[in-house]
Amino acid sequence: MQVPSHVEYERATSVEHALALLGRPDHRVLAGGHSLIPMMKLRLAQPGVLVDINGLAELAYIKENGGQLRIGALARHADLLDSKIAGGRYPIFHDAERVVADPIVRLWGTIGGSLCQADPSEDLSAVFAAVRATAVIRGQDGDREVPVREFHLGPYETVIAPGELLAEIRVPVQPGTGSAYEKVARRVGDWSVAAAGAVLQLDGQTITEAGIGLTAVAAEHFVAAEAEDYLRGKPATEQNFGQAATIAAEHCHPVADQRGPEDYKRHLVAELTTRALRRAAARAGAPA
Ligand SMILES: Cc1cc2nc3c(=O)[nH]c(=O)nc-3n(C[C@H](O)[C@H](O)[C@H](O)COP(=O)(O)OP(=O)(O)OC[C@H]3O[C@@H](n4cnc5c(N)ncnc54)[C@H](O)[C@@H]3O)c2cc1C
Numbered sequence: 001m002q003v004p005s006h007v008e009y010e011r012a013t014s015v016e017h018a019l020a021l022l023g024r025p026d027h028r029v030l031a032g033g034h035s036l037i038p039m040m041k042l043r044l045a046q047p048g049v050l051v052d053i054n055g056l057a058e059l060a061y062i063k064e065n066g067g068q069l070r071i072g073a074l075a076r077h078a079d080l081l082d083s084k085i086a087g088g089r090y091p092i093f094h095d096a097e098r099v100v101a102d103p104i105v106r107l108w109g110t111i112g113g114s115l116c117q118a119d120p121s122e123d124l125s126a127v128f129a130a131v132r133a134t135a136v137i138r139g140q141d142g143d144r145e146v147p148v149r150e151f152h153l154g155p156y157e158t159v160i161a162p163g164e165l166l167a168e169i170r171v172p173v174q175p176g177t178g179s180a181y182e183k184v185a186r187r188v189g190d191w192s193v194a195a196a197g198a199v200l201q202l203d204g205q206t207i208t209e210a211g212i213g214l215t216a217v218a219a220e221h222f223v224a225a226e227a228e229d230y231l232r233g234k235p236a237t238e239q240n241f242g243q244a245a246t247i248a249a250e251h252c253h254p255v256a257d258q259r260g261p262e263d264y265k266r267h268l269v270a271e272l273t274t275r276a277l278r279r280a281a282a283r284a285g286a287p288a
Helices: 015-022 036-041 077-082 084-089 091-098 103-108 111-117 123-130 225-231 238-251 262-283
Strands: 008-011 027-030 049-052 062-065 068-072 134-139 142-147 152-154 165-172 177-185 192-203 206-215
Touching: 015 027, 015 049, 015 134, 015 165, 062 084, 068 084, 068 111, 077 084, 077 091, 077 103, 077 111, 084 091, 091 123, 091 177, 091 192, 111 123, 111 165, 123 177, 123 192, 123 206, 177 262, 192 262, 206 225, 206 238, 206 262, 225 238, 238 262
Parallel strands: 008 049, 027 049
Antiparallel strands: 062 068, 068 165, 134 142, 134 165, 177 192, 192 206
16 A cells, blocks of 8 residues: 555644644644654554654754753754764764765654654664653643653554654753764665664773664664673773673563574674673773
């Protein structure tokens, strides 16, 4: 099936207008449309009314404010790739955006849409989990904040309730931090076979905090929590990175599909986690 069923269309003129429209049953946010429209064509999604938020310039920004990186939900992948503020603080964003889809998708697809789609293969879900971001969800009664590590309830399901939209993603800016993202895909612009993102905060040689996000391998909340626990308080060495990567590979739950068998995906998790940790440590200023 390649033709969506009948759907009404509303163009929101302000965030308040969008929230008023979304309060009605069967209304759904349309951002870049790169995930929603294909799902409608396949009849996997059948909204009654699309609420187009593309005119809401007040949700399209990337800035640093009050010790936090603030990314509006309507910022595009291309904006994140271009942002010196975001890439300067967290190179993991640029690493990931270079390998998300292709330039056409990146020009139109949004950061908010990526998180709200909750596709298990979405690269930015693992990235925002690794950097311990917070999602700001707006409803008619105001804002509520949810850690990205609690934002996804399962495949294609988030904590956003009817009548709400994702407004902003906040990332704490920490000194002494390095980060990196490593992905393997079957061809350029494709979804991950597997990918790993790492964030390390160092005090000298000692790891004071670690964030590890995994893509497309069914890690709980996109996170390798046991590997993070292992690293905390230990020196940033190859041996510890290798052990943490082994733990990450043991605790995720990849499934065999057209992108590869389970054991290959676990092998990729171990290898990509090691590489991401190594590069994150170098970027945090650890001696080679
Ligand atoms: C050919 C192709 C290749 C791709 N490759 C990759 C890849 O390699 N890696 C990757 O990570 N992604 C990939 N993508 C997905 C891409 O990143 C999309 O941009 C992203 O999934 C959805 O963003 P969007 O703005 O298009 O959202 P939409 O399609 O508009 O919306 C997606 C979902 O999120 C909801 N939504 C959107 N914004 C909000 C909001 N602010 N508040 C509440 N709900 C909201 C919508 O209602 C819908 O349910 C690919 C897409 C295509 C078409």
